[in-house]
Amino acid sequence: MSKLSERFTLLDHRYGAPNYHPLPIVLEKGKGVYVWDVNGKRYFDMLSAYSALNQGHNHPQIVAAAKAQLNRLTLTSRAFHNTLMGPLLKEICRLTGQDKAILMNSGAEAVETAIKAMRIWGYQIKRIPKNRAEIIVCRNNFHGRTTTIVGFSSDPDSYEGFGPKTPGFVEIEYGSAEALERAITPNTCGFLFEPIQGEAGVLIPPEGYLRKIRTICSRKNVLLCADEIQTGLGRTGKLFCCDHEKIRPDLIILGKALSGGLYPISAVAARAEIMNLFTAGKHGSTFGGNPLASAIGLAALNVIIKEKLPQKAAATGNYFKSLLRTLKSDRIRDIRGKGLLIGVELKIPARPFCEALAKNGILAKETHEKTIRLAPPLLITKAQTLEAFGLISSALAHR
Ligand SMILES: *Cc1c(COP(=O)(O)O)cnc(C)c1O
DSSP states (O other), X not given: OOHHHHHHHHHHHHHSOOOOOOOSOOEEEEEBTEEEEXXXXXXXXXXXXXXXXXXXXXXXXXXXXXXXXHTTOOOOOTTSOOTTHHHHHHHHHHHHXXXXXXXXXXXXXXXXXXXXXXXXXXXXXXXXXXXXXXXXXXXXXXXXXXXXXHHTOSOHHHHTTSOSOOSSEEEEOTTOHHHHHHHOOTTEEEEEEOSSBTTTTSBOOOTTHHHHHHHHHHHHTOEEEEEOTTTTXXXXXXXXXXXXXXXXXXXXXXXXXXXXXXXXXXEEEEOXXXXXXXXXXXXXXXXXXOHHHHHHHHHHHHHHHHTTHHHHHHHHHHHHHHHHTTOOOTTEXXXXXXXXXXXXXXXXXXXXXXXXXXXXXXXXXXXXXXXXXXXOOTTOOHHHHHHHHHHHHHHHHTO
């Protein structure tokens, strides 16, 4: 590590909570699919901030929208209307096929919002007895870091030491429609799931799973709630991952790329019957739906549609996977993914390999010890993909 890099990593270690274990790389500039460290070394960003950067770093159109809005009005609070929130809500509803939406900031906040929505629907519409509502979740889920959300995580690192767990959550196996059917009781208000489990190591459910859970939830009067914070907005080769099986959830949670990485913006979109239960005073957020966020969100969505990022992710993702499958290494157990959400599962811990990748100019991060997630910005070209593949291939050859 250079002296310059060391200066910043030492500061982080000395003054920061050690709640992350980052690669020892200090970044200071980004553009499109690339980032540069303090020494001027260029890297391919193959993490895209866990898919918040689907539009690439510093997309000029999103940056321009943000700058224009910065000089105009940034925050009003929801005590007043503004000119930008409505247009963003309308666009989110148009794209998701939902009736109404609510804007929040972080992904975890949007998940909390969806939990509240499912519960109040359970009590007021489904008539579940007071405080008895149950939400079904999946093993190895990742939905964020609040106390309630970590309480239904199956990862001890997430929940250990943060109890008592919030009651009202039931865990089932991921990818099994039968398990869902069995777990539903008269008190079940919703099923919260990820269409692909990204943090768990890019786990893809069996073909037909999404259609089956849609049917079961409709038949049993249970809300189907898709957490598309990571899989949504083009990442998997469709605008939403649920589109692969042409299903529409009752609630959809968005975040990350909803801002193209400029600012935390999240949303829940749902049917009017559900959203209308959030009457005045039932929910809120100081920054949710503020004019700056809304201007950025509108521009970020516009880029995804105008630049056909879902279609690009599908084509480039297939190309990338076909290249990766030519790797002849006995250390690789599996290569899987949809669009540009690709997991390379190794037979050995992935961390040293990620360090070797970084030396070669590829930034990627292990998820769950043995899997490397490759998820570049969706505007990565074929030529860039081929170049990145060459660097990955040589890093693997040297291990
Ligand atoms: C990142 C993520 C979250 C949490 O979002 P934050 O903005 O970090 O709170 C929730 N669900 C999924 C699937 C995610 O990938």
